[in-house]
Amino acid sequence: MRRFNITWLMVFAAGLSLSSLVEAREPDAVIDLWEQNAPGETTRETGVKLDRRANENPPATRIKEITRPQLHLFQPPAEKRNGSAVLIFPGGAYNYVVADKEGSETAEWLNSLGITAFVAHYRTKEPQPRAQTDSHLPPFSERPLQDGQRAVSLVRKRAAEWGIKPDQIGVIGFSAGGQAAALITTRYEERAYAAADDVDQVSCRPDFSMLIYPWRLVDEKTGELNEVLTINKTTPPTLMVHAHNDHATPISSILFYTDLKKNGVPSELHIYENGGHGYGMRPVDESYVDTWPDRATDWLRQRSLANSSTKD
Numbered sequence: 210m211r212r213f214n215i216t217w218l219m220v221f222a223a224g225l226s227l228s229s230l231v232e233a234r235e236p237d238a239v240i241d242l243w244e245q246n247a248p249g250e251t252t253r254e255t256g257v258k259l260d261r262r263a264n265e266n267p268p269a270t271r272i273k274e275i276t277r278p279q280l281h282l283f284q285p286p287a288e289k290r291n292g293s294a295v296l297i298f299p300g301g302a303y304n305y306v307v308a309d310k311e312g313s314e315t316a317e318w319l320n321s322l323g324i325t326a327f328v329a330h331y332r333t334k335e336p337q338p339r340a341q342t343d344s345h346l347p348p349f350s351e352r353p354l355q356d357g358q359r360a361v362s363l364v365r366k367r368a369a370e371w372g373i374k375p376d377q378i379g380v381i382g383f384s385a386g387g388q389a390a391a392l393i394t395t396r397y398e399e400r401a402y403a404a405a406d407d408v409d410q411v412s413c414r415p416d417f418s419m420l421i422y423p424w425r426l427v428d429e430k431t432g433e434l435n436e437v438l439t440i441n442k443t444t445p446p447t448l449m450v451h452a453h454n455d456h457a458t459p460i461s462s463i464l465f466y467t468d469l470k471k472n473g474v475p476s477e478l479h480i481y482e483n484g485g486h487g488y489g490m491r492p493v494d495e496s497y498v499d500t501w502p503d504r505a506t507d508w509l510r511q512r513s514l515a516n517s518s519t520k521d
Contacts, residue, residue: 240280242280250332254274255272271301272306275330275331278356280329291514291516293377293509296361298390302385310489327360327364331386331389332353355400357392357413359409361378362413377514384423388423388425391420391438394445418448422486423461424457446476452498462478
């Protein structure tokens with residue numbers, strides 16, 4: 210029997226369609242990461258929306274060919290804002306950014322906790338992918354890492370403008386966005402690009418991290434955690450979520466967690482028996498994997514990053 214959470218049952222009771230449930234909320238603002246071209250770019254394209262998949266209900270919005278990276282800002286009501294912020298890195302195999310299913314829908318959940326959210330429309334693969342400057346990084350991850358480091362610094366520099374506490378800025382990433390978030394979480398001591406302006410003088414270290422079914426953190430040749438993920442005692446506290454039957458193996462999260470544990474970094478790992486991959490915050494047949502936001506909410510509240518239940 211199909212299992213739906215209470216929110217979806219209420220939608221059906223109200224006679225609404227699934228498509229109307231995920232009608233994307235417009236961002237409160239859109240912020241360019243760079244005033245001029247991003248590193249190595251010769252164009253400034255915000256991307257092209259792919260046709261929605263006929264067999265996908267509710268549908269998802271996928272945006273490809275982004276060369277002008279931007280942050281889409283989603284703020285809670287002023288009276289609910291608690292000073293925390295999270296930068297969201299959607300998945301899409303670096304081919305595209307899944308802007309709603311793993312982006313704005315996550316922002317809505319974070320907003321309900323009083324957290325300001327930024328959905329990162331980071332750069333995606335080009336029709337003719339270029340070679341990376343750093344060949345040690347996972348394929349196609351260099352530009353998303355650059356955008357992520359820049360995004361953390363930009364939000365921290367402009368924190369007062371958005372009512373954010375500069376020491377309460379975290380990241381969350383899904384699938385390929387989870388790989389990018391893992392790189393941002395561990396590679397903050399050295400920029401992946403030449404500093405451009407005073408924004409790049411501000412720390413790009415996230416204060417906390419959430420990795421949701423992160424893609425390929427394991428070196429496929431050695432079976433060990435990719436050595437570019439330099440975990441040490443100063444790595445930010447991290448929450449990880451995976452499904453046992455995910456083709457993007459949960460060994461990625463297990464090994465990442467193991468290194469966090471060895472270094473004494475506060476961390477939490479949840480592995481669901483089933484749920485597969487790419488669910489975002491949506492229900493999956495015969496699975497409880499869509500309860501992961503409840504686990505993440507507990508973790509955020511424990512760290513005083515989210516409003517308590519009495520304030521929701």
